[in-house]
Amino acid sequence: MFNWLKKSAIKPQPAVSGDTKPDSNYHEETVALDTLLEGLRVTEPVMANIQHIVLVASGKGGVGKSTTAVNLASTLATMGLRTGLLDADIYGPSIPLMLGLAGARADSPDNKLLNPKKAFGISLQSIGFLVDPEQASVWRGPMASQALLQLINETLWPKLDILIVDMPPGTGDIQLTLAQKLKVSGALIVTTPQDVALTDAGKAIAMFKQVNIPVLGLIENMSYYLCPHCGETDDIFGTAGGLRLAERYQVPVLGQLPLERQIREHADQGEPAVLKLQPIAEIYRTISGKMLTNITGATAQQVEIVITDD
Helix, strand or coil, X not given: CHHHHHHHHCCCCCCCCCCCCCCXXXXXXXXXXXXXXXXXXXXXXXXXXXXXXXXXXXXXXCCCHHHHHHHHHHHHHHCCCCEEEEECCCCCCCHHHHCCCCCCCCCCCCCCCECCEEECXXXXXXXXXXXXXXXXXXXXXXXXXXXXXXXXHCECCCCEEEEEEECCCCCCHHHHHHHHHXXXXXXXXXXXXXXXXXXXXXXXXXXXXXXXXXXEEEEECCCCEECCCCCXXXXXXXXXXXXXXXXXXXXXXXXXXXXXXXXXXXXXXCCCXXXXXXXXXXXXXXXXXXXXXXXXXXXXXXXXXXXXXX
């Protein structure tokens, strides 16, 4: 990550003695990361290739936000939409693992711009391709925000119908920076029925409304546990908490997902659960259709036909 930021932000030294090549030693300059980012002038992103940007957010960690982002993006891709996925969770990028790209490193055609990775029909970019997975990203909020904007701006995104952005949890600098710098179509809020999660999810909804980003809906993860042996359900994390939260803030509930061991197993194995688990796939397809309806005002069927028709 340090080398990528340094190369893209520091200009080569002028050629000397008629040599048309820049001084190759400029890559070896020692520049403190915080000094570099403080002086980095981030311009407005050029997102001409991307029709819609949707943020997947949560008030707190551990509610299944990244799992939701991966399965949502995979569902949209299977529906025929040209789909991108940006892992914006600077401090805990997990999407490379969930899409079978653990250990993959970023590559560049010109040492300036980055190629997105491709997995399951999704164009993917992640901070995890640039940092050592064993190293903690000990960055102040403004530094992380600047690094993320640079990652967005310097990725060679193909033409996309929709870009799903997996946000870090909370309501801090990164959320505000993306709200200000990107033309966002809307945000999805992921929560569990648990009161602790609902309180923080409410803060996330309030934050997006404050910065004038439409909240497209709420997704309730771990709504219930379905016993695979007896078929009975158990509301481990509470009952209808997401529904009450949605009613309070006047946002729709797009779907409720069970606490399912196989969803976790597929994530650990690097394969979206929606490609293998039909009941889960149907829930995500319903969520996707409702989300697209809320973005465009059309029906899910109309959205699918219009976007995929070249």
